[in-house]
Structure formats: C-alpha cells, structure tokens
C-alpha cells in the first residue's frame with residue numbers, strides 16, 4: 035500500500051527571524067542602505083557582517099558582495115586569471131560555476147566526478163598540467179579529500195579557489211571548508227545556509243588579492259570603510275589599476291544576515307539531524323547508493339543525493355513522477371533537458387563540449403532533494419518512506 039502523500043513545500047525556507055526583521059527595519063528607517071552611506075562614527079551593517087564572517091570563518095579578510103557567482107568571478111580576476119586561460123572545475127556543479135569562469139575570461143576545463151560526488155583526483159592530476167587555477171566546487175556539500183586535493187594543487191602549482199555555496203560551516207579534518215585554498219566563495223542566496231535573497235561572501239588571507247577584490251567589487255576610493263579588509267597600504271598598487279566591476283552588498287541584506295550567522299551552528303545541527311534521518315532509511319532499504327561521508331568530513335546536510343545506478347531514463351522519469359504524485363519533489367541530474375536550477379554539462383553550450391563518461395554514468399542515476407528546515411524529523415522519515423516505496427515499485431517493474 036502506498037504511504038500517505040507528503041504535503042510540505044520543498045522550496046519553503048523558514049521565515050526571517052524577528053531580530054533580523056528588526057535590524058532590517060532599522061536600516062530602512064535610517065535611509066542609509068548603501069554600504070558606504072554612513073554618518074560620522076558609524077560602521078555599516080555590511081562592514082559589520084564582513085568582520086563577523088571573517089571571525090566565524092577564521093579568515094583574515096572578508097568581502098561582502100552581490101552573489102556567490104559574483105564572488106567567484108572577481109576571485110578569479112583578483113587571482114590574476116588571463117583571458118582564455120584554462121580553469122579546472124568540477125563537471126558536477128551548478129551552471130553559475132562555469133558561468134563565473136567565462137565571465138572572468140577563462141575557459142572551463144571540467145574534471146570528472148566520482149560516485150561519491152566529489153572531484154576525481156586522478157582526472158584532476160591528469161588535467162592539471164598547463165592549468166594555473168582550480169575552482170573546486172563542493173557541490174551539494176560533498177567534500178573531496180582536501181589534503182589530497184591540496185597536495186595535487188601544490189605539485190602542479192595550482193591556485194585553488196573554493197566554491198563553498200553548499201559548505202558554509204562545513205569542515206574537513208577540523209579545518210573549515212574555504213580555508214584550504216587561496217580564497218573561498220559563499221552564497222547567501224535563499225536556498226543556501228543563510229538567506230538574504232541574494233548575496234555573496236569572499237574570504238582570503240592574502241592582503242594583495244583581497245585589496246584587488248575589494249576594488250573590483252566597486253569600492254571606489256572608499257575601501258577603508260570595510261570590516262575585514264587589508265591595511266590601507268595594500269591598496270596602493272591596486273587602487274587605480276583595477277577595474278570597478280560593481281557588485282557590492284547593501285546594508286539591508288547584511289542586516290538580515292548578521293542574526294542568521296549567530297545561529298548558523300544551531301541550524302547546521304538541525305540540518306544534519308534531518309539528513310541522517312533520510313540517509314539512514316534510504317541506506318537500510320538497500321535500493322540506492324548513498325554517497326560516502328568520510329569520518330574526516332563534517333558536512334551540512336541541507337540537501338540529500340542518492341544514486342539508482344543503471345537506471346534508464348524512462349525508469350528515472352517514472353520514479354520521479356510516482357514520488358511527485360506522493361508529494362516528494364526530486365531532481366534528476368541525468369535529464370537531457372535542464373529543469374529549473376538543475377542542469378548538467380551537456381546543456382552548458384556556452385563552453386566547449388567535453389567528454390566526461392564517468393560523470394555521465396554517475397549523473398544518469400543521480401537524484402537530488404532539498405531539505406528545508408521547515409521540515410520536521412517526522413517529515414523527513416515520511417519522505418524517506420515515500421522514496422523507498424517508489425524505489426521498490428521501480429525495482430519490481432524493472433525485474434518483471
């Protein structure tokens with residue numbers, strides 16, 4: 035018998051908390067929404083967020099900007115990417131990642147993905163010759179063996195920039211995701227770990243790099259009004275040579291984010307409780323491969339992925355349709371046609387076509403689901419029951 039349908043909304047985040055609403059109202063009442071619009075003695079909300087995020091991350095410098103994609107774009111530019119240069123990145127990621135590389139003038143070179151959804155280290159080492167940059171995307175929160183990644187990067191002289199859109203607050207071997215590479219990019223878009231609608235954060239310990247990034251973000255000559263910026267003299271070399279690629283964060287978003295940063299640790303624990311509820315049930319069913327979560331990894335389970343390996347396209351569609359009829363919204367990375375946020379490298383026709391047989395095999399059976407914090411633990415158990423039900427009927431049909 036089919037389980038009763040699930041009625042929750044997979045795109046529904048929690049409301050903005052009263053403290054954040056109050057902070058936003060204070061900014062609105064002040065009229066000073068632009069980050070450099072301060073009165074004497076005042077530190078802007080954007081600058082305060084930068085200081086607080088740098089402290090949370092354990093990075094020397096932090097820049098608040100317009101989006102995660104924008105942070106990646108200016109990170110590549112500030113790192114010295116030249117026009118037409120190759121940039122290694124994960125074949126399994128979201129389209130803003132190759133998009134940022136193209137925007138910065140680079141040429142994305144896609145690296146294969148393993149069935150545990152991390153960058154394939156052998157393929158990375160193979161493709162690293164002749165490249166100077168690796169934009170590693172910790173897609174859907176899966177962290178590769180970062181010690182091994184950094185060893186390869188060192189051996190090949192790669193500058194590493196981390197896309198931490200799904201690993202804000204995660205760590206590997208006790209080191210925060212984002213503190214391995216030269217710089218790290220975070221997103222505060224609605225579906226990530228802090229919700230300001232849009233927004234990005236860029237962190238680094240390199241003062242010259244960060245001075246260039248701040249000027250790129252559109253600081254004009256107001257770079258001293260930043261919360262976690264290098265000292266003034268670091269800007270001397272960059273202040274007139276660096277283009278203004280306007281993409282600042284405003285005080286309204288920063289005001290909404292600061293109270294969220296204060297409770298991020300608690301929310302990470304809530305996400306992981308929900309993730310483990312679903313993961314345990316799906317694993318026990320024996321129907322799917324769940325990506326390995328190594329002991330060294332402290333992830334943030336804000337979404338879950340599972341593989342039905344060897345599934346055909348028709349079976350995948352039937353499985354998703356049955357789950358959807360029971361109220362469970364799954365996404366499938368194997369679809370030939372991109373749907374909503376989900377696309378694969380075959381539909382990124384703005385970059386050169388690349389042969390990625392291993393990734394294609396993984397994506398053909400890969401399902402993905404958001405876990406918003408509006409879902410209770412009971413909701414998660416209910417969702418797992420539905421997925422297992424649909425997976426079981428798929429198996430029976432396949433075997434018949």
Ligand SMILES: *Cc1c(COP(=O)(O)O)cnc(C)c1O
Pocket residue numbers: 101102103104127128130131171172173174197199200220221222223232233234
């Ligand atoms: C969302 C996302 C980004 C980009 O973040 P935006 O703030 O939406 O530009 C980058 N990488 C991954 C993996 C993402 O999911």
